[in-house]
Amino acid sequence: MDYFAQQLINGLVLGSIYGLIAIGYTMVYGIVGMINFAHGDVFMIGGFIALITFLILVSLGLTAIPVILLVVLLVAMAITALYGWTIERIAYRPLRHSFRLAPMLSAIGMSFVLTNYSQVAQGARVKPIPPLVTGGYTLHESADGFVIQLSNIQIIVVVTTIVLLALFTWLVSRTRLGRDMRACEQDQTMAALLGVDVDRTISMTFVIGAALAAVAGLMYLLYYGLVDFFMGFVAGIKAFTAAVLGGIGSLPGAMLGGLAIGLIETFWSAYFSVEYKDVAAFSILIVVLIFMPTGLLGRPEVEKV
Amino acid sequence: MKSLKLIGLAFGASLALSSAAFAQDVTVAVAGPMTGGESAFGRQMKNGAEMAVSDINAAGGVNGKKLALSVEDDACDPKQARSIAEKIAGAKIPFVAGHYCSSSSIPASEAYADGNVLQITPASTNPLFTERKLWNVARVCGRDDQQGLIAAQYIAKNFKGKNIAILNDKTTYGKGLADETKKALNKAGITEKMYESYNKGDKDFNAIVSRLKKDNIDLVYVGGYHQESGLMVRQMRDQGLKTILMAGDALADKEFASITGPAGEGTLFTFGPDPRNKPTAKKIVDAFKAKNIDPEGYTLYTYAAMQVWSQAAKKAGTTDAKKVMEAMKAGKWDTVIGPIEYDAKGDIKQLDYVVYKWDAKGGYAEIKGNGT
Numbered sequence: 001m002d003y004f005a006q007q008l009i010n011g012l013v014l015g016s017i018y019g020l021i022a023i024g025y026t027m028v029y030g031i032v033g034m035i036n037f038a039h040g041d042v043f044m045i046g047g048f049i050a051l052i053t054f055l056i057l058v059s060l061g062l063t064a065i066p067v068i069l070l071v072v073l074l075v076a077m078a079i080t081a082l083y084g085w086t087i088e089r090i091a092y093r094p095l096r097h098s099f100r101l102a103p104m105l106s107a108i109g110m111s112f113v114l115t116n117y118s119q120v121a122q123g124a125r126v127k128p129i130p131p132l133v134t135g136g137y138t139l140h141e142s143a144d145g146f147v148i149q150l151s152n153i154q155i156i157v158v159v160t161t162i163v164l165l166a167l168f169t170w171l172v173s174r175t176r177l178g179r180d181m182r183a184c185e186q187d188q189t190m191a192a193l194l195g196v197d198v199d200r201t202i203s204m205t206f207v208i209g210a211a212l213a214a215v216a217g218l219m220y221l222l223y224y225g226l227v228d229f230f231m232g233f234v235a236g237i238k239a240f241t242a243a244v245l246g247g248i249g250s251l252p253g254a255m256l257g258g259l260a261i262g263l264i265e266t267f268w269s270a271y272f273s274v275e276y277k278d279v280a281a282f283s284i285l286i287v288v289l290i291f292m293p294t295g296l297l298g299r300p301e302v303e304k305v
Numbered sequence: 306m307k308s309l310k311l312i313g314l315a316f317g318a319s320l321a322l323s324s325a326a327f328a329q330d331v332t333v334a335v336a337g338p339m340t341g342g343e344s345a346f347g348r349q350m351k352n353g354a355e356m357a358v359s360d361i362n363a364a365g366g367v368n369g370k371k372l373a374l375s376v377e378d379d380a381c382d383p384k385q386a387r388s389i390a391e392k393i394a395g396a397k398i399p400f401v402a403g404h405y406c407s408s409s410s411i412p413a414s415e416a417y418a419d420g421n422v423l424q425i426t427p428a429s430t431n432p433l434f435t436e437r438k439l440w441n442v443a444r445v446c447g448r449d450d451q452q453g454l455i456a457a458q459y460i461a462k463n464f465k466g467k468n469i470a471i472l473n474d475k476t477t478y479g480k481g482l483a484d485e486t487k488k489a490l491n492k493a494g495i496t497e498k499m500y501e502s503y504n505k506g507d508k509d510f511n512a513i514v515s516r517l518k519k520d521n522i523d524l525v526y527v528g529g530y531h532q533e534s535g536l537m538v539r540q541m542r543d544q545g546l547k548t549i550l551m552a553g554d555a556l557a558d559k560e561f562a563s564i565t566g567p568a569g570e571g572t573l574f575t576f577g578p579d580p581r582n583k584p585t586a587k588k589i590v591d592a593f594k595a596k597n598i599d600p601e602g603y604t605l606y607t608y609a610a611m612q613v614w615s616q617a618a619k620k621a622g623t624t625d626a627k628k629v630m631e632a633m634k635a636g637k638w639d640t641v642i643g644p645i646e647y648d649a650k651g652d653i654k655q656l657d658y659v660v661y662k663w664d665a666k667g668g669y670a671e672i673k674g675n676g677t
Contacts, residue, residue, distance in 0.1 A: 003519045006544070010511035124340030125348075126532055128563045131539070138545065146519060149545040224508045225539055226532075226564060228342065234506065269512035275475065275502045277512075 002142045006149070007270040008263075013154045013223070015262025016161040020216035021239035022246065022254035023168065024209030030249035031185050031205050032096070037107040038087060040236015041114035042210050045083055046217030047227035048118060050076040051127055054221075065132060069222075076214040084210025085203055092206075093199070111232075118229040128226040157219045164215060165255055168208070172251060177204060185249075238281075245285050247298020256296055261285075330373040331366075331624055333358070333614070334393050335607065336386070336403030336413070337428075339378035342506065342532045345560040345602075346405045350427060351376055352598050353607030354402055356589070357615075367615045368622060379413070381406040386413040394420020399624040402610040405603070407431030408477035414442050423626040423633075425614060427606035430554060431481040435650040441626060443633060443651035445609045445642065447658055449478070452553055452575050453485030455658040459573070460524060460551070461493040467523035470499040472513070474529035479505070482553045483528025498522060505530065510537045511544065518546050527552045534572075535564030542568040549573060557602040562667035570665040575658045579671060580605040580642040589641050609640035 021043050028036045053075045057068050091110045095102040136151030172178035180201045183191035192198045220235070221227050238261060246257025261281050268280040288296065335354035338347040358374045366372060377393065379386035386409035393401055394416055400423045404410045410429035417424045418441045426434065426442070430449045435442055460469060469490065473483035480502070487497060498520050503513060514537065517525055525548055527534050534552050541548055549571055556574035565572070581590050586605060593600040600608075613633060618624050621632040634647045646654045661669045 003515065006515045006518070007512060010509075010515060014509050014511070119340065124344045126342060126560070126564070128535075128560070130563075130566045131568070136543065136545070145521070147545055149543070151543045153543075220508075224536060225566070226508075226536075230341070231508070265509075266512045270516060273501065274513055275504070278504070 002140060002146045002148050003270070005140070006146075007266050009148070009150055009154060011263035011266030012259065013157050013262070014266060015259035016158050017216055017219055017223070017258075018235075018239050018242045018261050019255040019258025020161055020164065020212055020219065021235060022242040022258045023165075023251060024213050025240050025243040026246070026248055026250060026254040027181075027205050027209050029243070031181055032092070032103075032202060034092070034103045035107065035240070036092075036206075036209070037104065037236070037240075038091075038110035038114060039209065039213060040232035040234075040239065041111050041118075042080060042084055042087070042232070043213040043217050043220075043235055043239075044118060044227070044229065044232030045114060046076050046080040046210070046214030047221050047231065048122055048127070048217075048229075049079045049214065050218040050221050051129060051227055054129060054132075069132070073215065073218055076218050077211040080214035080217070081207045081211040084206040084213075087210075088203055088206040093202075111236075115229055115232065122229060124229065126226045126228040129221065131225060133222055153223050157223055160215060160219060161255075164212065165252075168212070169251060171208075177201070181205060241282070241285055245288055245295055247295030249299070250295070250297045253295055253297035260296070330371045331368075332373045332375050332396070332398050333611070334375045334377055334398050334401040334403070336377040336379055336389055336393070336401050336409075337405040338381040338409075339376065341380040341382075343381045343405060343530060345531070345558045346428065346555075347378065349558070349600075349602045349604040350402070350405060350607040352593070352600065353427070353604040354611055356593060356596075357608040357611035360589075360592075361611065361615050367618050367624065372615070377401075377403070379404050379406075379409045381409055383408050383412050386410070387416055389413070390416035390422075391420070393417070394422050398422060399626050399629070400425075400614045400618075402427055402607050402614070404429060406476065406478060407434060407481065410434055411437075411477060414439055417441055421626050423614065423630055425610040427610045428554070428603045429478070431477050432485075433477070433481070435652050438650075441630060443613075443630070443647060443653075445606050445613065445640070445645060445653060446554070446603070447577060447656050448652060449482040449553070450485045451656055452658050453482055453487075454489045455660065456486045456526065456551060456553070456575050457489030457493055457495075459575075459660045460490060460526070461495055464524045465495075468521050469495060469497045470501070470517055470520065470522040470525045471497045472500075472525060472527045472529065473502045474505040474527075474533060475502045476505055476529070478553075478555070479528040479530070481528070483526065486526055486528065497526075503529075503533065505533060507533060508536060510540050513537070514540050514544050514546060517541070517548055518544060522548050524549045524551060530555045531558055531561040532564065535561050535569065538565045538572055539568050554602075556663075557661075557669075559599070559601065559667060562663060565663075567665050569663045569667070572663040573672075574661050574663075574669075576602075576661055577606075577642070578657055578659050580609075583641075583643055585639070585643055586641045605641050609642045609645070612640045613638045613645060 024039045053072045091106045133153040139148040141147045180196045184201050242257035242261045243254045246253030264281045265277045268277045337350040358372045377389045390413035405428045407429040410426045418439045426444045432448050473480040551573040554576045557576045617629045617633040621628045638645045660672045663669045
């Protein structure tokens with residue numbers, strides 16, 4: 001039981017990081033109907049910006065960890081959001097009314113551009129940081145000496161995820177911007193006729209998605225202690241899978257999908273063999289998609305005439 | 306359009322000029338992971354090779370010709386290793402010091418054999434590298450069956466009756482080393498409690514760590530590279546686990562400590578006796594330090610590979626790979642890591658692995674008198 005609880009914690013934290021990235025995929029798909037393959041790399045960029053900001057702050061002599069974390073978070077979100085905005089502006093907007101595959105190819109190209117750019121600009125080595133948030137709590141110790149350990153950083157990851165998810169659910173369902181986004185999702189031409197600035201709304205979607213990816217990048221940096229130029233690829237694939245599993249286009253679905261992938265991977269490693277964890281995760285994805293083609297929380301797509 | 310053609314012409318002419326300048330030189334190559342997760346070791350190799358080439362040239366070169374160095378990147382990827390091997394063979398380069406990952410060295414060696422290139426690996430320890438009866442391969446490092454044996458002896462002596470787990474990363478190097486260690490451990494009468502593999506490149510090892518915790522593992526032996534080992538140590542300490550991690554020669558870089566932070570204290574690995582401390586190395590180590598380079602890990606091994614080849618080429622009076630190899634296997638060579646002699650397979654006769662321990666300050670030192 002204790003073992004199960006420990007693995008549950010492991011899986012939830014991993015799933016939260018996947019979920020944070022998956023939200024970016026799902027929001028863009030919901031509104032523009034394209035898969036932003038560069039999103040995994042935007043996450044990687046976010047991690048690097050967090051790292052650079054952290055190093056600058058430390059070299060300025062700042063030592064208060066909570067202050068550092070807050071500044072790093074804000075700077076990483078702001079600059080990564082700028083990246084998201086720029087990518088949409090130069091790589092996707094000119095192709096929006098082109099044939100369906102054009103923006104997708106452009107996105108794959110953008111992914112290569114970002115990967116190679118970081119490799120050239122930041123070097124190919126992994127960039128570690130010393131553990132910033134240390135310590136944790138021993139939740140329970142069983143008779144045979146097995147302790148359930150919950151580290152502070154795990155708490156931070158999960159709490160941040162929950163807060164952000166709540167914030168963005170509120171944003172989409174209650175604010176003017178959210179209403180514009182939902183309008184664009186249904187029918188861009190009609191939304192434009194009714195006075196919604198479609199270009200601006202789509203830009204904002206990319207900005208928000210990138211800001212969330214930056215948060216995921218920072219969490220990743222804190223939790224695993226390193227970033228490298230290639231980390232966006234695997235994380236991006238997993239998060240995209242999570243978005244599809246949860247039902248692409250659905251915000252809570254992305255989070256649910258992320259948690260599902262994280263938990264499947266962890267529990268498969270915990271009770272079966274570690275080497276087949278990815279096989280297990282993707283097999284379950286296929287099975288789910290056979291029986292629920294729109295994912296766990298997705299709505300069936302209405303063919304627009 | 307016209308100006309484009311002109312530029313092309315000028316570019317072509319400058320290429321022709323530069324290749325003419327090199328025509329008098331012998332180009333040799335160093336190949337390893339200059340990018341990617343293992344690039345720390347690629348950099349060690351590059352440093353060693355560059356220093357060796359400049360020292361050999363300062364001493365008059367090889368057979369009256371200066372050496373030029375070509376640095377090739379395989380990113381520890383077997384496919385890329387094979388393609389740069391074909392490129393090196395196509396460029397008629399007679400000698401390559403490389404590669405780092407066994408999974409790169411082995412497929413590349415076949416292309417080198419076909420292309421008449423002599424290959425000395427400074428770092429690939431998988432036995433298969435020299436076991437396939439290829440004429441062109443040799444190493445200046447030991448083999449995993451020897452390394453695994455030393456690790457097993459250490460474990461048998463210091464962790465008798467404790468719970469042991471063995472992990473590997475499914476790569477040629479990692480799985481090979483883990484299996485050799487397991488074989489030697491089983492022979493010594495110790496059965497591991499857990500044998501698992503993970504994916505190279507994974508970042509999240511929490512699930513494995515919890516399993517180690519459940520099984521009360523005291524020592525986990527990892528056949529794998531330093532990045533994954535470092536992350537595993539960090540995640541073990543985060544989960545309140547005191548288990549000692551032991552691994553092979555892939556942990557011989559300071560980058561391991563920068564990943565683990567102070568959590569890396571107590572981690573064990575096997576490696577040759579530190580070449581930096583050998584009396585033969587003093588002068589060259591000082592030369593590296595003057596350039597602000599710490600010649601750790603495989604830096605001096607790469608230097609030694611260059612030395613062996615240049616001495617053998619001088620003796621053979623040619624750079625033809627087959628003749629140099631014959632001379633190499635017949636002679637005895639003085640290198641920065643000590644005297645080296647070869648057997649018929651291309652393995653070195655002098656062999657000694659020792660156990661190292663990482664300390665809390667991010668350094669590592671040999672464990673003296675462990676009786677292995």
